Amino acid sequence: MSYFIEHVSIRCQNLEASTNYFQKMFDAEVMLRREAGPSKRIIFLRIGDSILELMEMGPASDPAEPMKHFGFHHIGIKTDDFESAYKDLKAKGADFLGEPFDPTPGIRLVFLREPNGTVIELAYRDPKVFQEAIRKGLVNW
DSSP states (O other), X not given: OOEEEEEEEEEOSOHHHHHHHHHHHHXXXXXXXXXXXXXXXXXXXXXXXXXEEEEEOSOOOOTTSGGGSSEXXXXXXXXXXXXXXXXXXXXXXXXXXXXXXXXXXXXEEEEEEOTTSOEEXXXXXXXXXXXXXXXXXXXXX
């Protein structure tokens, strides 16, 4: 089983302004726009070989709840064997924030919190599913 950091996510007060900033400052390219619900919009940006996910998800609350505040949101770690990785982390006492879920067939996710409170997303993404989403440019997962 292998791991690497897949993306970093930032919850934004204004998605378009944040996108414009990263395009201006770091030559970011929009890879994918995602509508996750009526008030949940996400943009995936490519910066060099890295991915930055910007999220606009409605009003935010106290930063003490990292899943519900503006700014740094989570670190995404990708695995090629989700079930083994999940079981391994569970056996090690990982602090999961919920159960694994599939936002669409071919993508499996679960969130956990590290000791300092930073949220980590463990992710498996079928490359074909993600490439097709990028080709479309907008998905409604």
